[in-house]
Amino acid sequence: MVTQAAGICGRVGDGIVGQEARVKAESAEAVETPYALWQRTVAARYADRSFTARNRSGVELDPVYAGLDRHGQPSEMPGQYPYTRGVYPIHYQYQPWMDLQIIGYGVPSQTRERMDLLLQEGGAKGYFDREAYNFIFDMPTSMGYDPDHPGVRGSIGDCGISVCKASDYEVLLAGKNLEKTTVSMVLNAGSPGMLALYLAAAKRRGFALDKLGGNVTNYIWDFFGHSGGTNFSPRGSYRLIADIAAYCAEYVPLWNTLTISEHNICEAGANNVQAVAYSIAAIIAVNEECVKCGIEPDSVVPRFGFHVRYGENFFEEIAKTRALRRVYAKINRERFGCKKSGSLQARIHAQTAGSLLTAQQPLNNLVRNAYGALAAVLSGVNGMTINAYDEALGLPTEEAVTLSLRTSQIIAEETGAVHVSDPMGGSFYIESLTDEIERRVFEIIDDIDARGGLIACIESGWIKQQVSAAAYQWRQEIESGARTMVGVNKYTNDEPEQFAVFQPDPEAARMAIEDVERHRRERDNARCTAALEALHAAAVDVNEGRAIGSVMAALVAAADADATLGEMQTVLHAVFGRNK
């Protein structure tokens, strides 16, 4: 049964104004209620299109329900500051989430085979008829090392693609119209150089940089998990983030330059409140760095986004997402003076929780992932990665990857969860939890400010201690049985289970190493060396606060001159320092 929320219920374009809105309108004509504003926005933005759905019983479902909030005021509406209820007035009914299954293993030609399979299965769908791929790189690539770097051979192509030069993208994306392809690159310290490889490859193929869409996660901001000595120094990292943001704002304006990963912080062990607070603290540190470098936040912030984890606390996951959007909007507007709506709207890519996947009874993970994905959908997210159920055993099999995609498709097309935006809005429980998470997040942000800001907290080791302590506490709860993990500490069985495990190609390492060696022999080494020297000069400038954006420009030029990822990284490390 569908009950109408007290007061305001309206349909798009039908002109019905709810009771509450009418009362308000009568008492103070000048003040437009959130609901009336929402109606006006929807009518203007979507013309006469109706978003009213009908369930199987024939009940008409409004695209959004509203009423009075916990404090007796007319409720905030989706698409309105501070965006607790979502960044769009109409969400999935107009634009479904983008499924971005993680893809990548071996050498580029091997990953390309999997991309073609994904496309054939109905995946790889981006917004507005674009194809979308979410590339994960092997650990050497992710950290910015070439396959022939000493000591990395065993990891080549093992948990992602090995990519180290612009020409690798010519294989990976052969025949693709890059203006119609969204490329997402998930990686750590290798991010600046990797973006350069892609942009150089696109340029060579004749695509205009200002038509390219995609993102680089740019996890160089992340000192919450393990980045060891591969990341730049904390101050160097945040300077590079500003440089990349400034370059892209000018030359690659559709590119999303930074993904703050609440997901990664949670996966490293933090609880939800900590993870949201640390994510916002990272945004504050980035924005402060931009301001210091003379960059207007409104020119770069709209291209920042979030990656959020959906794990074991179904309702808390939803509340934390709503709190994250609200705090982000408030911080950017009130602390950094942002005015553009794009600077205030947290766009979110969801991922289910990898750390909850168990090697024991691995099919249980399908169910865990489905609940995580449903929490994400009910939170109102823009993109979705559902992990494969067999990832605790190894790299996913093709069957498991397909089942993840089917999970998303079932939620989208069978459950009806998409008919109403922010369907949990107005729940006493969810709204109260959202407010409480917000309150606690601001407490932690105040604490970090009092400790001198995020970078100081990274440098002192305080952040890492907080995360490790939370991870240890979680583990102790599992050990004591206070927290249940089905199949691990409860409902276990001793029957040995045999599952197919994907085996990466042991030949990938040899192929990748031979390829980079041939590349170094055949390129114009004088041109490459000159480009790397120019990169060094630009890095020195930017490190000293001059010519922000010139490092990224020099990286693209170096990539175009056939410099490898590892060669560019060596230059950047020399100037921006290494972590620890």
Add this chain to the structure above:
Amino acid sequence: MQDPAARSRVLLTKSFIDSHDRAIATIALALRDAAMEVVLIDYEQPEDVVSVALQEDVDVIGVSFMSGGQVETTEKIVAELARQGVPDLPIVVGGIIRPFDVPPLEAVGVREIFRGGAPMADVVATFERLSREYRGLSQGAEA
């Protein structure tokens, strides 16, 4: 023989390029709470693990793998142990250990394999036992 009264000393390590350290950081805290002395480092070259193990005079080495290199790295560590004259220094591996990794790991003499979800009490007990054995205390001597 080493001092039997001394606390167990353990080296925990993972590759400098592997960003997943939640498990090994948690195990480090659990071993510390079990009164062991824990050295936690990244390695760049597998051989470096052995030089640190010798400098720190540890009784057990634990290596965590989440993102590749399981077999190749372990083989190199074992070879270096033999080269440095400490072939009996026990190695434990943990993390994402796939079925096809197991035979080669066992072949080089890995003493125990722990995957995600393994009870922490078992992990702690294994490190304690291997440490005592390595110190020559395995023959029923209660310290």
